[in-house]
Amino acid sequence: MTVADYPMEREKTCPFAPAAGIRAMPGLGRVRIWDGSTPWIITSHADQRALLNDPRLSIDEKKPNYPHMTRSRAAQAPHHPNLITNTDPPEHTRLRRTVNAPFMVKRVEALRPRIQQVIDGLIDDMLAGPNPADLVTAIGLPVPTLVITEILGVPYADHEFFQEASHRAISHDTDPEDGAAAGRDLGEYLAALLVKKMAEPADDVLSEMGARVKAGEMTHTEAVIMGSAILIAGHETSASMISLGTLALLQNPDQLELLRERSDDPKFVANAAEEILRYLTIVHTGIRRIAIEDIDLRGTTIRAGDGVIFDLSGANWDAAEFPEPERLDLSRPARSHHAFGYGVHQCLGQSLARVELQVAYGTIYRRIPTLALAVPFEEVPFAMEGVAYGLRSLPVTW
Template identity: 75%
Template sequence: MSEILASDRDVPDYPMQREPQCPFAPAATVREMTREDPVGKVRIWDGSMPWLITRHADQRALLNDPRLSINEKRPGYPHMTRSRAASAPHHPPLITNTDPPEHTRLRRTANAPFMVKRVEALRPRIQQVLDGLIDEMLAGPKPTDLVQAIGLPVPTVVITEILGVPYEDRKLFQTASHALLSHESTPEQAREAGQALIGYLDRLFDAKSADPGGDVMSEMAGRVTAGEMSRVEATSMATAILIAGHETSASMISLGTLALLQNPDQLMLLREHSDDPKFVANAVEELLRYLTIVHSGIRRIANEDIEIRGTVIRAGDGVIFELAGANYDAEEFPDPDRLDLRRPARQHHAFGYGAHQCLGQSLARVELQVVYGTLYNRIPTLALAVPFEEVPFAMEGVAYGLKSLPVTW
């Protein structure tokens, strides 16, 4: 027993703190585990010790393995937060908590607006939104906060237009989504935020049912009327799309800008090739790899015993996939600490992998291509207004980001 307790004391807490001097890269413990213990145990908030999978190749194999489940209602599931654990038993079936075939059905109901062709058709509108925001920024005071001026508004405008949610209500859902995703929220705070957001969207569904438009919520309201979705499924799906549709892209816009300002040679390269769509698209992939903003892993539970690298993951064990570990795996991405916009990085796991890969990844890619291909040419003298060490990072959510990014020009 003493040997077990001693070994337990050596299990690292997860998620790990990133190094302040190198906040873009995974924590040192993640890097060490990737090299030396790629199928190891970690301790999460409730004291349980799920497995942590860090290697790129292992994630590719296991994230497509039906022996792992995303069913968050199973005992032993390694929840991200205590508020998520408290609310999970009450969640309706979603694409984020069901396995095939139920997941396949639900994904099909939400997939159409995020198909590549429909997203590409939004590119001119995204460009128009960005250009207008840059005009406002250039006409306003400096220094300014790029998070509020560009990072948050671009994806928020776009996702509200796709869904049919009034942009003027953004404070309500931005505040609610922060509470729902934060590791610091109590179960009560998360429950209140969730109820406020679902109540808001439920009332909006009533309006869409009575007077439908060409937006996704109107489309889902029609599916509810036709009996293809339940009202609870539709409201929950709209909630998930609204939160994911603005949080992660907002973080990537600001963090990508900061990373480029810290790598002026790569920023110059991007400016020089901003008229080359293929170069800009590849630059987006490398920045997604380099930053890997989902820093608290994606979670599964084993349906049956699984052997990998000589280790057996037992049925009922929790499993966490550390995406940044895979994206900094030197076997897949040589010299991973270097930001290299010419690197072929499309095989990264920033959006996860397998059947549950991010629904909105095509939209995120187009938004980032438009921003990264435009912003630094429109404002070629863009620069930090404070020392790098004073830029405030926000690490308390499922995805990390910046509380603000003071810039001047």
């Protein structure tokens, strides 16, 4: 039996869609990853729902045969401290509790006016500047970066440094030495900042974590690594979603017009954001686990020690859950998507991402009703090398 390499390349003619090999899979199969190993891959929405909450699957990246995303991650895994991204309950529960509060729905909703202010200001600047413009640098990347730096307590003035370091740390093209160096650079930067916050606390996440370090509830290293993870995740993914979502809507003018017409309806805009999340599923390299006990899945046994990859785009384009998945339909009930994962390890920042996207999608096209691509669709440069895919630039005119 031929085993396909993973991650698979998307078709250039339809870069929003999951790779053809993912769409053709029966729901459970095998793939070959960078080290030659052949973990299981699960693309069925129902099977992902069942297994992403199954304690017989572990996220512990230090276990033998864990199906690491990259050579760089495999090299660094033995040296990582315990994090919310590599521990199982109850340790995961303890660590998540230390950073949960700022990302709870109520706290995030209180940020909505500030996020609206940020987006309106960036739109003002873009409209006052050159036409055409690059939506990625004008709005897509600054929005989540400004917001996450305020929440975390990191100076926005340093954004070029940490954006470059985080890109090197998570890119599939980064060699292990460079990935480790980028991680160290970011860690040293945040460690120094944490010391300042412990001496002079402010109303931000680093100060809250500093207080927990002082109280003995987490170590200094845990706080630094957690801060790095929040900073990277907090700007990379939402930035991709704002720009990619705009491109997808420009390619689906009927849905873009519907969103413009109903941009004053918060429930419709919220549902539209969920459908765009489902449709794009920007985390395109799968989330990884390893079996710690045998698991029977519809007559097939996943053995203890087997690696397992959950391809989120496969689940989000599963026709059994989302009929006509290739159709972007902003009226579709899409909240059951897996764009943020599922289960106890579901994305910590999902509430923040949702509010950012709701404000962005509800504002940009209403304020710039003539927004259009400034180049042919085929010339828009996609960036596929990271954990999440996105756009290198999005030339737009109005």
